[in-house]
Amino acid sequence: MAFISSGYNPDKPMEGRISDIGPRHFGEYLPPVIKDNFGKWDYHEIIEPGVLLHVGLSGDKTYTVRAATARLMTVTMIREICDIADKFCGGFVRFTTRNNLEFQVETEEAAKELKAFLNEQKFAAGSMKFPVGGTGAGVTNIVHTQGWVHCHTPATDASGTVKATMDVVFDDFTDMKLPAPVRISMACCLNMCGAVHCSDIAILGIHRKPPIIDHEYLDNLCEIPLAVAACPTGAVRPSKVEIDGKTYKTVALKEERCMFCGNCYTMCPSLPLSDGEGDGIAIMVGGKISNRITKPAFSKVVVPFVPNEPPRWPTMTKVIKKILDTYAAEANKYERLGDWANRIGWERFFEKCDLPFSEHLIDDFRDPAYYTWRQTTQFKW
Amino acid sequence: MAKHKTPLLDQLESGPWPSFVSDIKQEAEARAKNEKGLDYQIPVDCPDDLLGVLEMSYTDGETHWKHGGIVGVFGYGGGVIGRYCDQPEMFPGVAHFHTVRVAQPNGKWYSTKLLRDLMDIWDLRGSGLTNMHGATGDIVFLGTTTPQLEEIFFELTHNLDIDLGGSGSNLRTPASCMGMSRCEYACYDSQELCYNLTMEFQDELHRPAFPYKFKFKFDACPNGCVAAIARSDLSFIGTWKDGIRINQEAVAAYVGGEIAPNAGAHAGRDWGAFDIQKEVVDLCPSGCISYDGKLTIDNKECVRCMHCINTMPRALKIGEETGCSILCGAKAPILDGPQMGSLLIPFIEVNKDDDFQDIKDVVENVWDWWMEEGKNRERIGETMKRLGLAALINAVGVDVDARHVQEPRHNPYIFWKAEDVDGGWERDINDFRKRHQR
Ligand code: HEM
Ligand code: HEM
Ligand code: HEM
Ligand code: SF4
Ligand code: SF4
Ligand code: SF4
Ligand code: SF4
Numbered sequence: 001m002a003f004i005s006s007g008y009n010p011d012k013p014m015e016g017r018i019s020d021i022g023p024r025h026f027g028e029y030l031p032p033v034i035k036d037n038f039g040k041w042d043y044h045e046i047i048e049p050g051v052l053l054h055v056g057l058s059g060d061k062t063y064t065v066r067a068a069t070a071r072l073m074t075v076t077m078i079r080e081i082c083d084i085a086d087k088f089c090g091g092f093v094r095f096t097t098r099n100n101l102e103f104q105v106e107t108e109e110a111a112k113e114l115k116a117f118l119n120e121q122k123f124a125a126g127s128m129k130f131p132v133g134g135t136g137a138g139v140t141n142i143v144h145t146q147g148w149v150h151c152h153t154p155a156t157d158a159s160g161t162v163k164a165t166m167d168v169v170f171d172d173f174t175d176m177k178l179p180a181p182v183r184i185s186m187a188c189c190l191n192m193c194g195a196v197h198c199s200d201i202a203i204l205g206i207h208r209k210p211p212i213i214d215h216e217y218l219d220n221l222c223e224i225p226l227a228v229a230a231c232p233t234g235a236v237r238p239s240k241v242e243i244d245g246k247t248y249k250t251v252a253l254k255e256e257r258c259m260f261c262g263n264c265y266t267m268c269p270s271l272p273l274s275d276g277e278g279d280g281i282a283i284m285v286g287g288k289i290s291n292r293i294t295k296p297a298f299s300k301v302v303v304p305f306v307p308n309e310p311p312r313w314p315t316m317t318k319v320i321k322k323i324l325d326t327y328a329a330e331a332n333k334y335e336r337l338g339d340w341a342n343r344i345g346w347e348r349f350f351e352k353c354d355l356p357f358s359e360h361l362i363d364d365f366r367d368p369a370y371y372t373w374r375q376t377t378q379f380k381w
Numbered sequence: 382m383a384k385h386k387t388p389l390l391d392q393l394e395s396g397p398w399p400s401f402v403s404d405i406k407q408e409a410e411a412r413a414k415n416e417k418g419l420d421y422q423i424p425v426d427c428p429d430d431l432l433g434v435l436e437m438s439y440t441d442g443e444t445h446w447k448h449g450g451i452v453g454v455f456g457y458g459g460g461v462i463g464r465y466c467d468q469p470e471m472f473p474g475v476a477h478f479h480t481v482r483v484a485q486p487n488g489k490w491y492s493t494k495l496l497r498d499l500m501d502i503w504d505l506r507g508s509g510l511t512n513m514h515g516a517t518g519d520i521v522f523l524g525t526t527t528p529q530l531e532e533i534f535f536e537l538t539h540n541l542d543i544d545l546g547g548s549g550s551n552l553r554t555p556a557s558c559m560g561m562s563r564c565e566y567a568c569y570d571s572q573e574l575c576y577n578l579t580m581e582f583q584d585e586l587h588r589p590a591f592p593y594k595f596k597f598k599f600d601a602c603p604n605g606c607v608a609a610i611a612r613s614d615l616s617f618i619g620t621w622k623d624g625i626r627i628n629q630e631a632v633a634a635y636v637g638g639e640i641a642p643n644a645g646a647h648a649g650r651d652w653g654a655f656d657i658q659k660e661v662v663d664l665c666p667s668g669c670i671s672y673d674g675k676l677t678i679d680n681k682e683c684v685r686c687m688h689c690i691n692t693m694p695r696a697l698k699i700g701e702e703t704g705c706s707i708l709c710g711a712k713a714p715i716l717d718g719p720q721m722g723s724l725l726i727p728f729i730e731v732n733k734d735d736d737f738q739d740i741k742d743v744v745e746n747v748w749d750w751w752m753e754e755g756k757n758r759e760r761i762g763e764t765m766k767r768l769g770l771a772a773l774i775n776a777v778g779v780d781v782d783a784r785h786v787q788e789p790r791h792n793p794y795i796f797w798k799a800e801d802v803d804g805g806w807e808r809d810i811n812d813f814r815k816r817h818q819r
Contacts, residue, residue, distance in 0.1 A: 002420055003528070004505070008535035013455045018538040020583035023484035023554075026572050029492050030562055039561035039570065043695045046645040054563055064563070070401040072523070074408035074428070075500045075509040082493035082500075093496070095489040095513055097558070097607050123403035125394035136646030145516060148438035149431070150464060150480065150523055152446045157438065159401045160393055167396030177649030192713035193516045195612035198721075230758070232716040261715055269448035276442030289611045291603035293666050293688045296610050298719055310439040311389040333652050334643075334664060334688070368718045 031092040031104045033062045049174055050132035051111050063111035064102050067118045067130035068141050068166075068173065071099040072149060072159050080121075080129070088114050098141040098183075100134050136176035139169050139324075144186035145193040147205070153262045154188035155205030155279040156308050161316065162186050165203065168317040169324060179331040179340070182324065183288075190261050198287035200337040201320060202299045209278035210258040211271035215241050219249040222268035230267040233257045259365065280307045281316050285323060286338025297338050302350070304360035319355070326353050345380050383409070384426055385433035389440065405432055408509050419505055423474075423526050427508040430474030431524070434466055452479055452527055454534040458589040460545030461530055478508070478524040481533060482546035484579070485520050487572040488559040495541070502536050517596065518556030518607075519546035550589040550758075553596045555579050560601035560619075565694065566687070567601035568619030568703040569731035575599045577737050578744070591748070592755035592764075602699065603687050609708075609722070614761045615747065616708045616722045617731075617740075621700030624680035625689070631696035632657075632676045643692050661689050704730045707743060709773065710762030720762040723770055725777060727784045743777055750776035769796075 009015055030038065037056035045053045052064040069077075085093040085103060088110065094102040103118075105111050121129040134140035142165065145151070147158030165184065172178060185199035189207070196202035218224070228236045228251065239252035251271075265271045283306065287299030302323075306315045323337075330352065331340035341349040350357045363369035383406065393402045409428040412421065424430070434445050449463035462480040469476035483499070499520065503509060508524035515521040525533065537543045546554035555578060558564070560571035578597060579586070585595075598609035601619040609616030634640045635655060641648065642655045662670045669682035670689060676696070678689070690697045707729060708722030725747075729739055747761070750773060755764045765773055774781055799806040 001422065004420060004422060004532075006532040006535040007539065008531045010531065013531070016539075017455075019456060019544070020587060021538060021542060021544045022580045022583055022586075023576070024486050024495070024541075024543055025576060026486040026488050026490050026562070029486050029490040029495065031490075034490075034562050039567065041561075041563065041565035041567075043565055044644050045641070046648065049649070054565075062563075068399060069513065070399040070404060071512055071514075072401040072404070073511055073513050074404050074411075075504045075511070076408050076411045077404050078496055078500050078511065078513065082496050085493045091493045093491055093493065094559070095491070097489075097556075099513065123394070123400055123407065125391075125400065125403045125406075127394060127400040127403055128397050129399055131397060131399070136643070136648070138649065143516060146512075148435055148444050148446075150446060150478070152444060152448045152464075154444050157435075160390075160439070163393050163396070163398050163400060166398035170397045173398075175649040176646055181646075187713075190713075191715055195516065195608060195713050197713055197719040198608065198611035263715060265448075274443040279442060287611075289605045289608040291605065291610075291684075291686050292691060293664055293686055296605070296721055298721070308442045310442070311392040333647065333660065334692075365718060 029092065031062075031090060033060055033106070034104065036060060037062075046136045046176070047108065047111070048115075049138065049176055050135055051115060052135060053108075061106075063105050063108060065105065065111050065114045065118065065132060066096070066134050067101045067103070067132045068134060069095075069099055069101055069130070070159065070163070071141075071144065077129070084114075084118070084130075088117075096141075098134070098143050100141045101130065131170075131174065133174040137178045137180055138174075138176045139166075139172040139178070139182045139184060141173075142166060142184045142186050142203075143194050145188050147188040151188065153191065153265060153274075155207045155274065156188050156281055157310065158186055158188045158194075158205075160311055161203055161281070161313050164312045164317050165320055168321050172324065172328075178324075178328050179333050180336045182327075182337060184320070191266075196284065196287075197299055198289045198296060199299050200285065200288065201323065202284035202287065203316065203320075204282045204284060205279065206282045206305065207260040207262060207273045207275070207279050208305065209273060209275045210235075210253055210255045210260065211264055211273045213250060213253065214270035214272075215248050215250040216243060218251065218268065218270035221270050224249065224251060224268075227251055227264050227268035227271065230263045232261065232263060233259055236264050236271075276308075280305050281313070282306075283316070283319055283323075286341050288336050288338060293334065294336070294339050300338075300346075301361060302353075302355055304358065323353050323355075347380050383432070384429035385436060387432050387436040390432060390436050402432070405510065412509060422506045422529055422532075423508065423524075425474075427474035427478070427524060428510060430466075430472040431478075431508070431510065434468060434472045434475060437468065437471075446478075452530065454530055454545070457545060457587045459548040459551050459587055460534075462548050464524070475508075475524060477526045479527065479530065481507070481522040481525060481530070482515065482517075482548055482554065483520040483522060483537065484544045484546045484554055485514060485518055485556075487557045487575045487579075488562050489514065490559075490562065498541055499543075502533060502541075506533050506536075517546070517553050518598075519554040544583070545587070547586045550591050550593050551587065551595070552582050552585040552591075553594055554586070555597035555599070556607055557599035558601050558606040560599075564601065566604060566619075566690065566699060568621055568699055569601055569617075569705050570733070571599035571601040571617070571619065573733060574617065574731055574737060574740070577733075578741070581741060582744075585748075591752065593758045593760050595748075595751075595761065603685055604691070609711075611711050611721060612713070613711055613722070614709065615744065616711060617705045618708065619703065619705050620685055620728065621703045622728060623700040623702040625678050625683065625700060626698040627676055627678065628696050628698075629675055632693065635693050635696055640693075640695055644694050661692050664688055704728050707740075709747065710760070710765045712760045712762045717763055717766065720766070723765065724785055725774065726779055727782070746777045747773070
């Protein structure tokens with residue numbers, strides 16, 4: 001491997017340097033029909049699962065075929081997407097917020113042909129490459145984070161839990177038989193890069209053991225005051241320990257105050273908290289971000305912990321499937337998952353979804369906890 | 382031949398959903414074959430080693446990535462995230478495996494030319510693995526080595542006219558919904574506003590000057606396709622001030638069953654005939670719709686929730702006096718619990734003709750306040766919680782009104798200021814004593 005220079009000269013880093021130019025303007029990448037009708041759309045229809053029709057005020061029509069991706073995608077895969085877009089769509093393609101692909105074509109026949117083509121594309125081992133769906137009252141692609149593939153704080157994997165879940169709810173991706181859209185999201189630690197705190201169903205990686213303290217290295221690798229300041233519950237304080245007659249400056253932990261957020265680890269690599277037995281998944285439900293009918297709402301924890309069971313997380317997917325199926329059977333048309341649970345009451349939600357209620361589900365974190373306790377005698381038996 | 386045995390990961394190759402494992406294996410093979418004869422600039426077997434280290438995590442139930450070190454390109458404080466494997470001897474291909482964030486075109490529209498050009502860079506100088514896209518919105522290139530960083534940056538800026546995105550305590554890459562490009566609900570041009578502010582604030586994007594990260598997200602209507610209200614420090618959500626436009630003929634067509642409700646979103650199940658009373662009138666959260674053969678909306682009472690419009694998109698249209706609401710302070714739970722954005726500006730025009738100056742003024746005022754008052758690693762939502770929403774409203778210079786709250790305060794512990802009270806707080810004890818004995 002010989003080093004190939006791009007033209008960058010490390011001896012004169014500022015020479016010819018271009019910076020702060022931002023992204024390319026989106027206008028360069030709009031397919032012609034999109035450009036012509038920009039801001040002048042009349043209405044849309046979902047022709048069949050995964051196929052949208054948009055009609056402009058001009059009468060122009062465009063068909064969109066929406067297909068899933070795994071988000072983690074390779075150069076080879078993206079070139080394959082380009083080949084498809086070149087062949088069917090004049091060289092344009094779009095990614096959605098939830099990591100779906102969207103291909104734009106001119107006629108309904110072309111859309112159906114493309115849908116069939118996409119559904120036929122398979123990996124050698126059997127899974128589909130671009131299953132079409134993710135529209136309307138169904139489950140769309142899961143937004144998720146990095147997990148064991150690429151992050152230092154995860155309590156579980158992201159790509160694997162998503163694959164396992166989507167395999168189980170695949171029907172609801174390719175069909176539109178739910179009462180309302182269901183957004184599933186996944187974040188592999190409390191940092192929630194994927195912002196799962198407002199999703200219909202959320203898969204959240206959590207730790208359950210306080211950090212291990214690497215006393216002999218801590219002072220070399222970390223600013224102790226930063227680690228102390230990072231703890232939101234004041235569980236970390238400066239301390240000294242003696243190991244083999246040598247005194248080290250380090251920290252001590254009030255373990256009963258730790259809520260396993262991993263903030264101290266973010267500030268100080270000598271406080272790792274990952275653990276094969278301690279780590280696993282919490283399941284949250286009932287959040288939404290749209291303002292439709294009811295206000296945006298936070299997700300609520302309904303299962304405090306399921307263990308990590310790679311590669312397919314069977315306990316987790318079983319719970320998710322049960323919640324989804326119960327909701328599908330019981331909710332009214334247009335009713336989001338959380339609105340259904342609010343209507344029937346959460347005590348009923350646990351009963352119907354066969355979920356045990358435990359002490360861990362009663363909030364005890366500062367002020368916000370108080371607002372979740374029941375302050376009325378209106379409850380159901 | 383695969384470099385490492387991956388019996389656990391192999392089980393993720395079955396089932397219908399696209400398998401990332403199969404994809405990475407496919408890439409590993411393509412790199413080993415190297416049909417184009419590339420002189421790969423980082424280890425050829427990094428996809429193999431990534432699978433190896435991931436399999437190890439599947440066995441241990443623990444991550445094998447170290448805490449990121451400080452790496453980046455000259456003059457930038459963000460855009461690259463350092464990443465090192467904690468088993469470098471076993472998996473040398475991913476020993477150094479940094480992430481590069483690349484600014485995406487707003488709305489995530491691409492030409493295949495642009496995608497192919499990006500992939501060429503990443504094939505030669507990186508792992509060949511990407512996230513399309515990261516949760517924040519940018520294109521994420523997964524895995525390269527330090528010596529490649531300046532080279533990648535040089536090629537991006539010189540050959541593709543594209544910059545890095547944001548990371549660290551700065552403005553993160555802003556993201557918008559696809560808005561006007563293909564959505565009839567768009568109340569303003571979310572992509573253009575997103576692009577314009579991204580360009581305006583390049584310095585804040587690349588050189589960390591804030592207490593912590595800061596995110597802009599743009600939803601062109603209250604449906605919220607990029608979840609602005611839940612995950613951005615400033616969310617720009619499209620809305621309107623006048624009435625919903627009604628086409629009575631189309632209403633009749635919905636009632637008559639000629640047009641499927643909700644654009645056909647419920648086609649997978651037989652929900653019975655469309656019942657406008659039950660499905661629209663009764664579900665309107667403000668009870669401001671009525672139907673007696675003709676649809677009437679009491680627009681003054683409408684809270685613009687989008688339900689009736691979503692349900693009958695061909696009959697009902699958003700109003701014509703459009704703009705956006707600005708909300709502030711959303712964040713995920715860390716540190717002090719999750720926060721939803723709080724309404725800061727109920728309505729502001731989104732005006733391209735003056736280069737969105739009114740909106741930029743708001744942004745500058747919000748930042749000035751936060752940079753003055755915010756503590757290190759405190760999201761603005763937390764600063765607001767500590768100092769109160771009114772403090773921010775005052776700093777931004779908005780007129781306070783009842784729209785700022787869900788309901789008025791429950792407790793009368795009001796922090797009056799001296800200037801709020803006639804005569805101020807300075808008093809004379811001797812004067813007091815003239816009226817009250819000791
Ligand atoms: C060294 C520490 C951290 C690293 C390396 C890190 C890394 C990342 C990465 C790689 C992403 C993009 C994820 C993706 O798109 O797949 C991300 C996004 C995000 N991170 Fe972190 N993170 C760190 C700390 C934090 C902390 C402390 C918080 C919360 C206080 C946080 C909250 C978030 C959120 C909310 C997002 C994106 C959500 C969105 O834009 O929709 N991160 N982070
Ligand atoms: C029935 C009411 C709704 C309608 C008519 C509607 C309309 C749309 C349309 C037309 C798109 C496609 C935009 C695109 O092409 O990317 C879209 C995408 C999206 N919508 Fe909605 N929306 C509705 C409700 C919601 C709700 C309630 C949520 C979440 C709470 C939501 C979240 C999203 C998201 C995240 C996307 C991203 C695209 C994707 O699925 O990959 N939408 N919506
Ligand atoms: C020198 C100062 C204070 C004195 C001597 C005082 C004395 C008292 C007394 C004697 C009662 C009982 C009245 C009864 O029999 O029902 C009482 C009740 C109460 N006080 Fe105070 N108080 C003082 C300050 C305050 C302050 C500053 C607050 C609020 C911030 C307060 C809030 C209350 C409340 C809420 C009750 C009613 C408790 C209940 O019945 O539920 N007091 N106080
Ligand atoms: S959610 Fe946590 S573990 Fe997952 S990518 Fe974000 S910071 Fe890493
Ligand atoms: S994990 Fe969080 S709560 Fe526990 S000690 Fe670290 S910072 Fe404190
Ligand atoms: S947020 Fe509104 S305007 Fe933007 S894409 Fe979604 S539905 Fe359309
Ligand atoms: S937008 Fe919502 S509040 Fe307004 S009339 Fe329609 S259903 Fe009612």
